[in-house]
Amino acid sequence: MKLLLALTLIFWAPAPAATPEPTIDAYLRQAMDSTGVPGLSVVVTHNGEIVHAAGYGHDADGRPVTADTPMRVASVSKSFTAMAVMTLVERGKIKLDEPVAAQLPGFTMADPRAARVTVRHLLNQTSGLSDRTVDIPATESAISLADYVTRLSGSRLTADPGTHYEYCNANYDLAARLVEVASGRPFGAYLRERVFGPLGMTSSAVSDKDVPVAEGYNSLFGVWLPQREPAGFLDDSGAGGVITTAADMGKWLIAQSGDGRPLVTRQSLATMHQPTKLRPYGMGWGIEDNGLLVHSGNLFTYNAVEAISPKTGYGFAVMTNNATLYDPTYDIMLGLTALTEGRTPEGLGGDRQLYEAVLGVLALVAAGLGVLGVVRARRWAARRWIVLRLVPALVPVAVLAAFPDLLSFLMNGREVEWAQLTRFPLPLTITVLVAALAGLGVTIARVLAIRSVRTPAAERPRS
Template identity: 70%
Template sequence: MRSLLAGLLTAATLSAPALPAAASATGAPATALTPAAVDAYLRDALAATGLPGASVVVTHDGEVVHAAGYGTDSEGRPITADTPMRVASVSKSFTAAAVMTLVERGRIRLDEPVAAQLPGFRMADPRASRVTVRQLLDQTSGLSDTTADINALEEETTLAGYTARLSGARLRADPGTRWEYCNVNYDLAARLVEVAGGQDFGAYLRDHVFGPLGMKSSAVSDQVVRPADGYNSVYGLWLPRPELPSFLNGSGSGGVITTAADMGKWLVAQTGDGRPLVKKQSLETMHTPSAVHPYAMGWGVEETGQLVHSGNLFTYTAVEAISPRTGYGFAVMTNSAALQDDTYTIMLGLTALSEGRTPEPLGGERRLYEGVLAAIALLAAGLGLLGTLRARRWAARRSGAPRWRVALRLLPALLPAVVLATYPDWTSFLMNGRTVTWAQLTYFAAPLSITLLVAALAGAAATVARLLAVSRRDPGTADPAIRDHADVSGLA
């Protein structure tokens, strides 16, 4: 279940892929998946999850089984198979494909150092000269959010400037020895495509990836294809919000904007059917994981053999999957982001249907989690108010006590403030060092962020009121009846 802390693992700028998960081995589908069955499942899924909208495509053996949209966008328009959606880190598989087209043309050498092929790429670490293109694509380069200034990188508006800013960064590990998900890998790969292909990255994708596949409504710039604003869930309510500005236009790590109809053409090509984009051998290379980790080139490889990659921006969530065993492909895209990632769950349900299994029931986890957070926020606010109103009684009970003991009794109420102050830090720690900013935490994680803020303010208010009451009270005039009365209503 991808929720709460699991959701935090997709919070930073652009999300990590779905990683291998245990699943039972199954054979070919018992019966063909029909458009009616897909449509019925999706309508039930949106009703159960409460998503404001989604677009979905299912492919099989070179054909589109079903492509459709559900719900509405932030401007009230019905979502269709042609509605533009940001797909975030799903973009990585497109960037890998662009690289492979240049590998086939002899313009990029997959197993030779990037530094020898990309002018302007230098780092403050001699090991960087050994990083190969393959290691960028399978995320074993040693690049890490912990050793590069991600915030500074995202201030850049060109891939050339982005690459130049890496001059002061270092690697976290020797190339090829450690897997770590880092968007820098794919933005460097996009810059390499520009240099080797002689075109702007967006133009290269248009001419050599989107164009050959007939993906006429896809781009890596919202100046070319403009998606509507998406939504965040705040205590169960969907609120439309503009996308948080970041290095999106031209980004190889997460800039792609596309539609369900176009994703159908992409999935058909990735399963080796339909119009070929690259040779079969290149497809196999892209889909083969490294020896270090079950991550291939823009695809996570699950234990069942299904290839999956998910993506999460601030108001958009997406997942793509292809099954070499069954020939099915799936893409689920939503114009929303929340603590619960329902796109992945819906994709698993479609996978189950394609294998003749019954999907796991979809529920209201998002509403449950956010309802619990709302209850905690209300409780914290109530306790803070009581603690403030009864500050004089609290001070009277501790009249004459040593200052260190009074200070110790004040500390618990300040704990939420400490948690809030270190919020991006411990979130980043839970995400294995991926950079998370305050601005990002106000988007999909808004319910958790608001709850922490309310608890911190409540605790701080009670603490200040108690400090003032202690400072104003004459220790020698304490009323024993009040001092000895157990104040169970205030904050401990």
């Protein structure tokens, strides 16, 4: 009888429970802890439903971040602009494959090739427009989209239209102005009436006058500093002006997945998601090797990413109210993708803390070497080959002078200005500045020491 009972227990006892995968909420709380960001807002959708929408942390005013906290999404805005254009294409108001110049009065450039730029070229980033040939400071001071177009008149293309991919915000600000002309409505109003409104995105706009947004943050050697976003995207910008919430982004992702209320036909949706032969970029969407549709947005105090997985039907939007040298939004999105595919998300390391700690050490070392160089200047001046040996100390000064251009080169030609360098790359900027000041101080001390060493004793002033 005991043997029978034992066998029964063996066969009928429940199997040991497998180690559960982290839930979406648990994973995001882990992400908050490991990245240390002050505020995070996330939405996950699946087959026409919002399965998770929440906020974590706080904003610059100390309020808890929720799924309804407005955040800037920067270049994620491009997918909204592309949608606005396609709604007008379907109504016959805009022709996708005809020149922009024929549909947008006042659009001229100091380059005859601009007459061949089509609307499709703008949305696919294959127009030939480039940060290297567009007068970015002039466009950033524009007071309207119409004024923006006028300020492009002295710019040139970097390549023949349709032959070269190059990411440039001017493409989408031109597209936004085209929406205004074709619809007879301000761009923000058209988005509200034809995109945000039909989807029920009541907390979305392209101006902080319509949807107030709190200051964001930048990190300085591990300390979060509230910072106001510098001027760069004018109100109604088609390239990066959208302010939205996680809850609203859920409705947007559902529409982009082909579920819910359609804004355009499935054929138009497929056109926007179709990569070009030049680059895996559609219209406001990048296409990854695994088919994932993705677009990131990076401002100077905010970051965001949106993604749709045609394979699983999941959609994701991750937004942070901060910007640093390391943007965690993309990695968090990849972790959510893994989680929804039944895979274990990769760990999120403290890359920001590590990068900034290294830069802090380098700044201290540079300052220390500068003090040492000044103290030893007289001994240094007594040696030979003085002029050539002055050069190394001036290298950091040259790096500082060329700093915006160097970063622009590393960012594939994207325009970088000094005002921007006081935001997300602030620790790097300070490290370069400290090194340059140390080098300059050492150089001055050595030049003075050379004069002192070379001046005959009889000519030196007596005390």
